[in-house]
Amino acid sequence: MKLPEDCIREILEHLSEDRITLYSCLITNRTYCQFVVPILWRNPWPTYNSLTYELERIYWKILGKTIIKCLSLETKQKLSRQYNINLNPSLLQNPLFNYVSYIQVIPVGVINQLIRNNFEQVINYNGEQLEQIFNKEFWSLFIKQCKIKSLEIPNFNIFEYPESKFYLSSLSILKIFISYPKEMFIELSKNVHTLKRIEIFLIYIYEDTNNDIENLIISQKNLKEINFMFIAGQKFIFNNKKSIDYLSNSLKILELCSCICLSANTISSFINLTELKIFYHTSLYHEEGIKILSNVFLPKLEILSLVNVKGEHLSIFIKLIENTKGSLKILYIHIQKSSPIPSSSLSSIDHYFNVIKSTCPNIEVLPVWKIIIHFKSISTSNNFIPHIDTVLAKPILILLTLKSSILLNNIHLIGRWSFSSLDLQEFFESWKEMKRRPLKFVFNNNIYSHYIIRVCEYYHQQGVIKKGTINYTTPCTYYDDVRTTTMDILTL
Template identity: 50%
Template sequence: MSRTNYWKILGKTIIKCFSRETKQSLLKQQQFFLNPSLLQPPLFNYVSYIQFISEFKTKILITDILKDVNIRMVTQYETIKRLLFNECWSLFMNQCFKIKSIRSSNIELFFKHPRSKNSLSSLSTLECWHCSKEILELLKNVHTLKHLLIFVGQTNDIEPLILSQKNLKEISFYYDSNVAQFPFKNRKTIKHLSQSLNILRFDRGICLSSPIISSFVNLTELEINYKSSFGEENVQILEKVSLPHLEILSLKNVRGEYLDIYAKLIDNTRSSLKVIDIRCTDISTSIPPPLESIKYYLHVIKTKCSKVEILPIWLISNISLKDFEDLLATCSRVKKIIIHILNTVSNSDTVLAKPIFYLLALKSSTFLNVIHLIGRWSFSNLDLQDFFELWKEMKRKPLKFNFHNNIYSHYIIKVCEFYHRLGVVDSGTINYTKPCKYY
């Protein structure tokens, strides 16, 4: 089913749940002619099952509904659009009694409704774009939040809401480049969060100091997504962050030149990390990790990450195979490994894949079943064939093999397809100018 058809079907289902009076009003006052099937009452009260409500997605839904309607005047179109939007909100408040998530820039729409107290008694996720005294008053009966999304610079008075939550597990901060830090005004708020907070996310940049982040001692997951470079001036904060129970570290759209800082953050954990997800921006437009940073990172992985299951690493031709072999021996629980090859400026320096393949087949974790190679690797179709044969001989788990390179090879694709048919390779993608899936 296409995305457009999905929204149309969902929209028509919701319209069918409108009251008879609302449908008649659309016809008489707006000349909005509904399909006869939509005039009939629904077989079930579908809307009562809705638990996740998004202002943005509701607007998409209404726009798709109106695509098939012949409305000549712009003013009439906007009037009907606004009317449908308000009717949807009213329907949600009247019919949805166990709403779990609200994502809206105008949450007053919900909380000013007479039935909001009952409908929102189980609310667990709230996206808060701004936080006035009026909104806090409307939120005073909500104590069940598990996930709070905060827009930095517009919700600086949200601490009373945080303090009123019984078991807040996750906070996401949306960074504003005009605001350096989120201003916690009450130390009780930090102490309150330190008892329950497990997941901390930063979108576009870090807006808390290292002492505050480190105070959340029960954090098991930290995610930072820069999306652009304007927030990266705060990346130094990570160097002094200490999170002893961190299990998942996700750093997206970061620059490789800061690899030593990411390694320092990992070094400050207590061997608890299971997932390391570091995704650098395009190395062709950014500075790659220096050799010393790569060596320090590999050392930290070997000494502090014995439990890691998902692991990205960076290699260069003058990194010894012994270092790579030692890393594989230490990380005995790895299920997925992503290996980035960094080349010199001349692009003439490549890493020979054959010895790496050999070590992966013979020395890696028995749990390993996903290998992702990125960069200018040097191997032939025969090298890859030998690797798959050795993988088969060792009776390893079926492998998901991904290869990201801009050098096309018809022969390598054929080898992957052949061993996929044999069951040695479970699935995979080779990304050239156009991705080639061989499963």
């Protein structure tokens, strides 16, 4: 039985993120090849750190040769005659497909990569003038042939090309530096009205720059997402009430990268916001904006992501969660390894669970952290001796049993935890009585106990523990038969 072509096309569209499978489909037959090539070429660029340096250079060379083939014969002949560039005869031939016409995503750095990896020697010999010529030819090719959906605007007026007004008419995602010339914002506001997402790099904000961005925002018909990317310690203040009113109705997703550059009142004015994401780079953590989150109210927020934040600010995040007033469904909080939740913050974690229980009836995804133990160095005459804090595990186990998400089924205890075999038995009994999901229980401690092993073995047989590991890496010396031990019955 032969599948209709529409069915084949639909199946391959569903595989659009699975590039390995798509590559294998290229050689199936002519029909598959015709459908797969446009999908692969929508965004043909290698992702950051996806390849080794050497493989990346090879990839860009192959990609560049294919794109050079898509240049007009007139352009290729001009490069050969006027600039003495010896193109391989194969590059003068027309490609099997007009690959460039399928490209929908153009990051600004790709043209530099294409030039550097394919014409580096020629440019080193002829200088910057030739590099600018290549840059112009590639941009001209893309603007004239691509139906661009996502574009990182270069730092020149892209509307110098008359075709831009047509080929950018369906642009969905725009990435732009706020320091770009005013004329560019004016042209974008006039000619592009289909943006669904704007990513704004905040750097060198001038007095009227905000107004240019606001005019661009207001000119859009259906803007849903904004991402403010912090670079130079800038704040963004909306000066036009029309832009606030517009975003209050349209904006669904707000992302703030490495700094909270908006005021609490501004964020709270986006009353239809359903997703808020705050992301920090480890080296760019500007705490002055964190405190305003306590005063942010978002009554329709369903997804809250706080990525690479510090554990010491947990109480502020709890207040933000509380201010969602029950709308939250998905909560993701990733704590920096270098700034974990302090072992003294049991009260904050207790409050966290209480807030989730009382104000988040629709929660579906909930993070639960282990308390990370700090190692403190004590100076002696010649050495630094690590002092290890011991944490009482029983209060944490009680919190996990009574107040954690019903979906929790993986508990990993690391460090020096203090509890008796009776504490652990009570925990497993409560887990069993509440008919909670079977646990994966991983326990890396430095105190050896036959009793704890026996308790875990028993509750593994009872079905409370489904799998796990108990591993003692620094056993105490008062047991003669101590070894680094892993329970065979609880092997991962």
